[in-house]
Amino acid sequence: MSDLAVLASTAVAIVATVVLIVRFHVNPVISLILGSLGLGLMTRLGFGKTVETITKGFGDIMADVGLLIAFGVLTGSMLKELGAIERLVDRLLRVFGPERLPYSMALTIATLLQSIYLDVLLVISAPLARSASRQIGPLGTPRMAAAMAIGLECGIVLMVPGVGTLALAALLHVPLGTMLLWGLLLIIPTVVFSVAIMTFLFRRGFWNTAADEIVAVEEAGAAVAEVMEKEQAAPVGVGATQTAAPARPVTPAPGGAPVDGPGPAARPRAAEHGPSLLVSFGPLIVALLMIASGAIAQAANVRNTVMAFFSNPVVALLVGLIGTLVVTRHFTGRGGVEKAISSGFKESGQILILTAVGGSLAAVVAAGGLGDILRGYFTAGTFLPLVVVWLVAAVLHVAVGSVTISAITAAGILAPVAPALGIDPVLIALAAGAGSLFCVHVTSNTFWLLQSLLGQTTRGALKTTTVAVSVASVVAILLLLPISLLF
Known part of the structure; x- marks a missing residue:
């Protein structure tokens, strides 16, 4: 099969997948399988190996990240049941003060809270952020909204155990300890610089309270209930996104406290009499340190079977899960654990x-020969290939509207090129993650959740979510280029 035919087939399959998701609102799982089948039949795989490659790709990534995702989500669910997020935001406000709260909250969400399913984390923390924004001043709402959007989205694809990060590491065969250390090195300055840039823009007139903010609206249980009903009714999307936006922006009704949501009123025992923050997050922190120790030992060329066992991500996150379970059982009882x-x-x-x-x-794309073709268009350099990875992921995200899917697809397309370029796969993973952040827009469920729960108009959400996360995407790739010189 000619190179041109492979390129055309790949383009047709990806475009068809995007059209099915965006135009015809077909569930992304079905759309991706149909796209994979179509691509396999159009390329060298043919009828013989298409289904085999699809199932192998499915199984391979589940073997790598299935347990990790499950352990991470269960740990996050228990932290939610403990009411740890409410206490954490309150502590950040008291320690850092209102002016620094956007920075501290964005960094905490991006680096520590990625085990909590994104939409759940957002529904928990948004009312708290809305309340805290009043203490910041007239620009409190846009600053907190932008900070939350940046922290939430960056953490998904740049920080372990974010679901996109786990998938990228698996596809590119990057040790999770390495991904954790280099992701941490990238995500901290990315979040700080991005929040600072957005704060500068807001103070220079980028925010118009009259046009961008629903000033009179308070957090309400009606909004939380409606958003969560949409989440439960539409099994679409991963982490950062869903590909079908709500038919209309959800505007919280005035007055009232959350009725059945995850706010402080919903779990008074956990919120008021729960464990300290160190006890709540201690097991998760220990798990991350265990994973990081493996990468440090590898870099130092230390070989120890016991250390290798306990630094294995599956063992480390299992330790974190069991520790969190013990804490949750102690403070909420058996019922709280079962609920979580x-x-x-x-x-x-x-x-x-x-x-x-x-x-x-990704497996079908690689098996179809696209990697071999692309290898001929690159030279053994670092800067240009990383920018190309970023561009591919950015274009896919604009089209599909899913941070995770665009990152995974970009990595799958370009992973076969990595060995010929001499580029460490962790750089490709981080570049794909950075590109997938570009232009979070109205096809993203996160966009509408931030718009609704933080009292913004659609125009305001375009500034605090679309522009802010795009700024983070550009900042990340600009920071990654000099970081790549260290390899």
Whole structure:
């Protein structure tokens, strides 16, 4: 099969997948499988190996990240049941003060809270951020909204155990310890610089309160209930996104406290009498340190079977999960643990399946020969290939509207090129993650959640979400280029 035919077939399959998702609102899982089947039949795989490659790609990525995603989501579900997020935001406000809260909250969300399913984390923390924004001043709402959008989206694809990060590491065969260390090195300055840039823009007139903010609106249980009903009714999307936006922006009704949502009123025992922050997050922090120790030992050329065992991500996250379970059982009882586990299983199902079918498409793309073709168009350099990876992921995200799917697809397309370029795969993973952040727009469920729960108009959400996360995407790739010189 000619190179031109492979390129055309790949383009047709990806465009068809995008059209099915965006135009005809076909579930992304079905769309991705159909796209994978179509691509396999059009390329050198033919009828013989198409299904075999799809199932192998599905199984391979599940073997790499299935348990990790499940452990992470269950840990996050228990932290939610403990009411740890409410106490954490309150502590950040008291320690750092209102002026620095956007920075501290964005960094905390991006680096520590990625085990919590994104939409759940957003519904928990948005009312708290809205309340805290009043203490910041007249620009409190846009600053907190931008900070939350940047922290939420960056963490998904740049920080372990974000679901996109796990998938990227698996596809590109990057040790999770390495991904954790280099992702941490990239995400901290990315978040700080991006929040600073958006703060500068807001102070220079980029925010118009009259046009961008629903000033009189308060957080309300009606909004939370309606958004969560949409989440439960539409099994679409992973982590950062859903590909079908709500038919209209959801505007919170005035007055009232959350009725059945995850705010402080919903779990008074956990919020008021729960464990300290160190006890709540201690097991997760220990797990991340265990994973990082493996990467440090590898870099130092230390060989120890015991250390290798305990630094294995599956073992480390299992330790974190068991520790969090013990804490949750002690403070909420058996019922609290069962509730958290049930919720975690429900949340993890769609994440696991969509991540796996993204791996199927990546496997078919690679097996179809696109990597061999692209290898001839690159030279052994670092800067240009990383920019190309970023561009591919950015274009896919604008089209599909899913941070995770665009990152996985970009990595799958370009992973075969990495060995010929002499580029460390972790750089490709981070570049794909950075590109997938570009232009979070109205096809993203996160966009509408931020718009609704933080009292913004659609125009305001375009500034605090679309522009802010795009700024983070550009900042990330600009920071990654000099970081790549260290390899």
